[in-house]
Amino acid sequence: MTVRLAGLLPGELDEQQAEVYRAITGGRRSAGPQSFALADEDGRLRGPFNAMLLSPPVGLAVQAVGSAVRYDSALTDRVREMAILAVAAHWGSAFEREAHEAVGRGCGLSERDMAALRAGSVPESADPAERTALRITHALLRAGELTGEEYDEAVLAVGARGVFELTTLVGYYGMLALQLRVFAGEKPAAGQATALPQPQTPS
Structure with a gap:
């Protein structure tokens, strides 16, 4: 696994990135018992959350969708x-x-x-x-x-x-x-998530 995106420490974030960070680590994901760690021991976001800091407007919206799926679903x-x-x-x-x-x-x-x-x-x-x-x-x-x-x-x-x-x-x-594959270097097991067929070129 090749990690392409280094994790950012909380002190390295600009204000927009810090807003995304707070929404992830201080929101409902952080309330109550923790089933898995959102950040490592130094405060760097883990898994797909780290890449959300690359584009704070999109990252903020993406994490909000994830929060709604987890906590506001019927x-x-x-x-x-x-x-x-x-x-x-x-x-x-x-x-x-x-x-x-x-x-x-x-x-x-x-x-x-x-x-x-x-x-x-x-x-x-x-x-x-x-x-x-x-x-x-x-x-x-x-x-x-x-x-x-x-x-x-x-x-x-x-x-x-x-x-x-x-x-x-x-x-x-x-x-x-998909983002874990691109930024964190995850590789699928054999036979999983095969590529979609390529569009046919008109003859």
Whole structure:
């Protein structure tokens, strides 16, 4: 793993960067028990958060979307964490997997559940709504869309708001996984998150 972007110490940040830093480390992510560290022992942001300092206006908006997905969603905690772990498995993101397996344990996910999610499967313990949410998540990851039948099934299981939030979650954590590849040097496992087909050149 080659880290391309050095972490910045809190004292090295300009005021705009410091605003992003405070929003991440002093917001709801920092309240209550911490499942994973947001910064290292010297205060440098970890994982995808460090790259958000490159563009404070965009970084501030991105972290706000992440906060809303985590803390203001109508999805249950278990559905949210299972969906995040499905995205992490698809992209082969070690940081997302380790961070959200830690969160998942606090939501009642067992080691067996998380092993199933790492393998791209639906845990046996999932209830009907959780199974539907995961099927929809896998469809979004696989095809980038939902069939009419899948959409109707999703709305029945989690509501139209839940479908919107689930698609946002899949896009948000996929974006973070991409940024972790570009800036933190994460590499996908073999067979994970294969490249999209290249557009065909008209003959």
